[in-house]
Amino acid sequence: MINRRKFLKLGAITATGATTLTGAEARAETEKLKQAGQDFSYLSGTKRDAVPTACALCASRCAAVAYLDGGYVVKVEGQPESKRTQGRLCAKGQAGHTQVYDPDRILKPMRRTGKRGDGQWQQISWDDALNELTERLRKLREAGEPEKFMFHHGWISASANALINKVFLPNYGTATIADNSCLGQSARIVAHELTWGNHADNWDFENTGYILNFGSNVMEAHTNHVAMSRRLSHTLTDHNTTLITFDVRLSNTAAKSNVWYQLKPGTDAAIALAMCQVVMQEELYRFQGEQFLEFCQVTPDPNATLAEKVAALQAHLAEYTPEWAEQISGVPAADIRQVAVAFASTNRACIISSRGATAHFNGLDTERAIQMLAALTGNIDNPGGRCIGVALNREN
Numbered sequence: 012m013i014n015r016r017k018f019l020k021l022g023a024i025t026a027t028g029a030t031t032l033t034g035a036e037a038r039a040e041t042e043k044l045k046q047a048g049q050d051f052s053y054l055s056g057t058k059r060d061a062v063p064t065a066c067a068l069c070a071s072r073c074a075a076v077a078y079l080d081g082g083y084v085v086k087v088e089g090q091p092e093s094k095r096t097q098g099r100l101c102a103k104g105q106a107g108h109t110q111v112y113d114p115d116r117i118l119k120p121m122r123r124t125g126k127r128g129d130g131q132w133q134q135i136s137w138d139d140a141l142n143e144l145t146e147r148l149r150k151l152r153e154a155g156e157p158e159k160f161m162f163h164h165g166w167i168s169a170s171a172n173a174l175i176n177k178v179f180l181p182n183y184g185t186a187t188i189a190d191n192s193c194l195g196q197s198a199r200i201v202a203h204e205l206t207w208g209n210h211a212d213n214w215d216f217e218n219t220g221y222i223l224n225f226g227s228n229v230m231e232a233h234t235n236h237v238a239m240s241r242r243l244s245h246t247l248t249d250h251n252t253t254l255i256t257f258d259v260r261l262s263n264t265a266a267k268s269n270v271w272y273q274l275k276p277g278t279d280a281a282i283a284l285a286m287c288q289v290v291m292q293e294e295l296y297r298f299q300g301e302q303f304l305e306f307c308q309v310t311p312d313p314n315a316t317l318a319e320k321v322a323a324l325q326a327h328l329a330e331y332t333p334e335w336a337e338q339i340s341g342v343p344a345a346d347i348r349q350v351a352v353a354f355a356s357t358n359r360a361c362i363i364s365s366r367g368a369t370a371h372f373n374g375l376d377t378e379r380a381i382q383m384l385a386a387l388t389g390n391i392d393n394p395g396g397r398c399i400g401v402a403l404n405r406e407n
């Protein structure tokens with residue numbers, strides 16, 4: 012339990028430099044001082060009711076505790092028992108309770124009464140809304156055009172997602188769906204599905220020696236952001252791990268990197284391909300990469316030998332030189348070559364990526380090139396690389 016005396020004592024130690032704590036000791040000290048799932052009203056001094064919940068403001072769904080004061084949610088904090096987030100929420104999660112009492116929150120169905128864009132609406136009952144929707148859906152289905160019904164949604168709970176995608180829409184007869192992923196993540200997710208199967212990515216930051224980042228701002232936002240950013244921070248500070256970022260802007264992650272390369276928007280694929288070319292040309296695929304290639308289908312022949320796979324890859328990648336990539340991306344060829352060699356020569360390395368690289372018209376192929384670089388260097392399902400990289404027909 013933290014209290015004023017302990018807080019001041021810790022502050023005094025730090026201020027006078029009387030004791031130097033390692034990163035791990037400082038974290039352990041913080042853990043000891045942390046209040047475990049308790050909160051008090053600063054007005055009345057009474058203990059607030061704590062309700063375990065989960066933040067639903069993004070796909071990470073971090074474990075949380077909502078605190079009620081007089082029946083109102085006044086604060087949301089990380090669930091201190093959560094191993095994944097270690098009791099933390101991001102800034103958006105901590106502000107989540109403001110949505111509940113947002114005066115603009117729509118709580119009842121609204122029917123548009125004017126022209127689209129006129130902003131004229133009339134509140135209607137749930138019965139009226141459901142009857143109207145049912146009638147429109149019935150007409151489409153009876154006309155043999157159920158696919159003209161598109162379901163669009165934002166972040167919703169996993170159970171609601173399953174109900175809509177696996178029960179309602181297939182039974183109605185449409186697969187036309189749009190969600191928030193369409194705007195940002197779909198290219199990366201589909202690239203993973205085509206390459207590895209249906210699986211979200213994750214990385215063994217604790218055991219990695221080199222991190223290559225294509226367009227992920229993991230320090231501020233990424234799926235599972237809270238846990239990922241904490242783990243990455245610990246790795247950078249405790250293990251002095253190298254982080255190289257390719258991004259069009261100086262994000263907080265780029266700012267915490269050893270080197271930030273500002274490339275032209277949408278050109279990450281050229282750099283990833285050029286790095287693959289360097290790896291194949293300079294035979295940096297040897298050992299770890301070779302072992303992994305045994306399991307990869309590189310040519311149309313599923314029985315191709317390792318030598319045939321290597322020859323096919325070298326021929327395919329030959330034209331994608333660092334000089335070619337420099338013309339497209341603006342990143343100097345010498346730097347692309349140097350980073351490729353350093354990355355491939357590090358025994359345990361991982362590549363992270365996100366919207367900066369993949370939310371473009373060529374995002375799917377960009378992500379496939381990035382995953383090829385990870386595969387050619389053997390950094391899949393290895394310590395320090397991409398964890399559980401290959402899915403086994405798992406339903407998500």
Ligand code: SF4
Nearest residue numbers: 066069072073101104
């Ligand atoms: S990362 Fe932030 S917004 Fe997403 S679930 Fe966790 S706390 Fe909520």
